[in-house]
Amino acid sequence: MTNPTDAPTLAASAADGGSAWGAIVAFVQDWPNMWPSLWLGTQDTVYMVVWATLISVLVGLPLGVLLVSTDRGGLTPAPAVRAVLSAVVNIGRSLPFIVLMVAVLSLTRFLVGTTLGPTAAIVPLSIGAIPFFARLVETSLREVDRGVVEAAHAMGTRRFTIVGKVLLPEALPGLIAGLVMTVVALISYSAMAGAIGGGGLGDLAIREGYQRFNDHYLWATVILLIVIVQIAQSIGDLLVRRLSRR
Amino acid sequence: MIDAVGLHKAYRLKKHQVTALDGVDLHVEPGEIFGVVGQSGAGKSTLLRSVNLLERPDAGTVEVAGEELTSLRGARLRAARRNIGMVHQHFALLSSRTVAGNVGFPLEVSGVDRTRRRARVGELLELVGLGDKARAYPAQLSGGQKQRVGIARALASAPQVLLSDEATSALDPATTDSILALLRRLRDELGLTILLITHEMDVIKRICDSAAIMEKGVFLESGRVLDLIGTPGSLLARSLFPLPANGGPETVFITYPRSFDEPFMSELTRRFDVDVNILGGGVEQVAGQSVGRLSVDMRGARRAEALAYLSEHGLLVEEAGK
Numbered sequence: 220m221t222n223p224t225d226a227p228t229l230a231a232s233a234a235d236g237g238s239a240w241g242a243i244v245a246f247v248q249d250w251p252n253m254w255p256s257l258w259l260g261t262q263d264t265v266y267m268v269v270w271a272t273l274i275s276v277l278v279g280l281p282l283g284v285l286l287v288s289t290d291r292g293g294l295t296p297a298p299a300v301r302a303v304l305s306a307v308v309n310i311g312r313s314l315p316f317i318v319l320m321v322a323v324l325s326l327t328r329f330l331v332g333t334t335l336g337p338t339a340a341i342v343p344l345s346i347g348a349i350p351f352f353a354r355l356v357e358t359s360l361r362e363v364d365r366g367v368v369e370a371a372h373a374m375g376t377r378r379f380t381i382v383g384k385v386l387l388p389e390a391l392p393g394l395i396a397g398l399v400m401t402v403v404a405l406i407s408y409s410a411m412a413g414a415i416g417g418g419g420l421g422d423l424a425i426r427e428g429y430q431r432f433n434d435h436y437l438w439a440t441v442i443l444l445i446v447i448v449q450i451a452q453s454i455g456d457l458l459v460r461r462l463s464r465r
Numbered sequence: 466m467i468d469a470v471g472l473h474k475a476y477r478l479k480k481h482q483v484t485a486l487d488g489v490d491l492h493v494e495p496g497e498i499f500g501v502v503g504q505s506g507a508g509k510s511t512l513l514r515s516v517n518l519l520e521r522p523d524a525g526t527v528e529v530a531g532e533e534l535t536s537l538r539g540a541r542l543r544a545a546r547r548n549i550g551m552v553h554q555h556f557a558l559l560s561s562r563t564v565a566g567n568v569g570f571p572l573e574v575s576g577v578d579r580t581r582r583r584a585r586v587g588e589l590l591e592l593v594g595l596g597d598k599a600r601a602y603p604a605q606l607s608g609g610q611k612q613r614v615g616i617a618r619a620l621a622s623a624p625q626v627l628l629s630d631e632a633t634s635a636l637d638p639a640t641t642d643s644i645l646a647l648l649r650r651l652r653d654e655l656g657l658t659i660l661l662i663t664h665e666m667d668v669i670k671r672i673c674d675s676a677a678i679m680e681k682g683v684f685l686e687s688g689r690v691l692d693l694i695g696t697p698g699s700l701l702a703r704s705l706f707p708l709p710a711n712g713g714p715e716t717v718f719i720t721y722p723r724s725f726d727e728p729f730m731s732e733l734t735r736r737f738d739v740d741v742n743i744l745g746g747g748v749e750q751v752a753g754q755s756v757g758r759l760s761v762d763m764r765g766a767r768r769a770e771a772l773a774y775l776s777e778h779g780l781l782v783e784e785a786g787k
Binding site: 372376462 | 543545546547551556559560562573574603604628
């Protein structure tokens with residue numbers, strides 16, 4: 220500041236060097252102001268995704284196992300049961316998430332008492348992710364060598380034990396990969412949940428970024444969402460590599 | 466040890482039916498190695514899987530070690546299966562478990578506690594020569610080593626019967642030899658009864674005491690290998706000694722069911738004044754014996770006498786024209 224030649228140079232670069240640089244500088248300077256609400260949004264997003272993931276695994280994993288074991292040539296063939304399960308899963312998979320979210324509003328109100336906020340968003344998120352994860356589970360279980368299952372039968376293994384000690388451990392790397400896909404899908408769904416007041420980073424992007432024309436909020440949520448997805452994917456990839464013995 | 470009577474099994478594929486077993490009777494003596502040989506699609510695999518009821522035959526009964534399996538279901542069938550080890554063509558090992566974890570699997574599912582399991586697994590790995598591989602994963606092993614793990618696992622619950630489903634078909638010749646030698650050693654040391662299926666005549670020749678040739682769901686012939694070779698028209702003899710089929714009406718096939726010291730061919734020419742021209746032949750070690758088969762052209766006035774002479778001495782004579 221004491222050097223008189225510096226100030227004009229900086230000013231000139233900000234003016235003609237394109238507004239891009241200036242915009243970035245302004246964005247970075249704005250970051251501390253935005254941080255409290257960004258941090259809250261991040262926490263809400265993580266909260267929604269973690270709970271929805273847990274529920275999806277709890278329901279989707281058994282559902283995927285049933286889809287495989289009730290199939291012809293499965294552990295307990297039951298074509299009628301499988302046809303029904305498969306149809307239900309397909310219905311869940313065919314609804315765009317934003318439609319599903321609105322469609323289950325009354326169920327959400329019944330379960331949570333409200334349709335607003337992150338806790339309420341967990342209901343449609345789980346319902347959307349369960350069939351998605353179940354199909355991924357089905358695919359990974361199908362990749363387990365049939366010969367290994369036959370060998371387990373030949374050793375006098377109960378069917379329930381075959382699921383627990385053969386199918387699931389053998390498919391574990393695939394299951395983890397499917398889990399990561401589900402988490403990533405849930406992060407994207409959770410941002411959509413923001414559109415109807417679900418809270419989280421998506422909510423922030425819509426309210427602050429879109430409705431109030433605050434580009435800085437938009438950019439910040441984009442950056443945070445990218446970071447969260449990258450972290451989830453990296454942890455998943457690491458686990459898959461560690462667990463894969465093929 | 467294994468008695469199967471009147472086995473029938475048919476599959477429905479799309480519209481048409483495929484008969485995999487069409488009335489098979491199988492009888493395997495205790496301590497015997499019995500080989501079933503045939504092309505793919507002959508029904509061998511279905512037969513093997515009928516013995517431990519992985520496939521339930523449509524008709525017929527299976528008895529193993531005096532217990533009728535066909536009438537068992539649920540827990541009692543699972544218990545019976547533990548007395549029957551099985552070795553698979555593609556090893557069927559759990560890729561997520563170590564060698565020790567794989568060998569211990571049958572013990573784990575039958576509720577053997579950890580300490581006893583560990584001791585037994587160590588013992589089994591020593592038995593198959595893999596004492597140093599307990600902590601390796603299957604993906605780190607060669608084909609032969611994987612099959613040794615498969616054999617150790619099949620023996621874990623100390624079965625009396627071992628079923629081998631093309632155990633050596635995915636292995637190279639040298640490894641095949643070592644696995645066959647291992648199977649024979651285990652039979653000798655543990656008194657196992659082994660039923661194996663294969664499409665390789667070589668396997669029958671090397672380790673089988675008895676054999677059956679299977680085609681289209683039936684046994685074309687079955688019995689002790691040496692007896693079969695000494696039987697006129699034996700398919701097994703023909704398959705073990707592929708001889709040129711270009712002989713004329715004078716061609717004679719001569720089977721030596723054991724080794725002889727007598728110089729038969731020179732004896733023939735001296736005594737009966739016949740001309741003998743050897744077209745082809747071979748000597749093989751079969752079931753521990755030297756067995757040979759010759760294809761010769763024999764001409765001369767006293768040909769019939771010469772052939773009778775050979776028959777009298779215990780050789781099997783088959784004339785091409787007849």
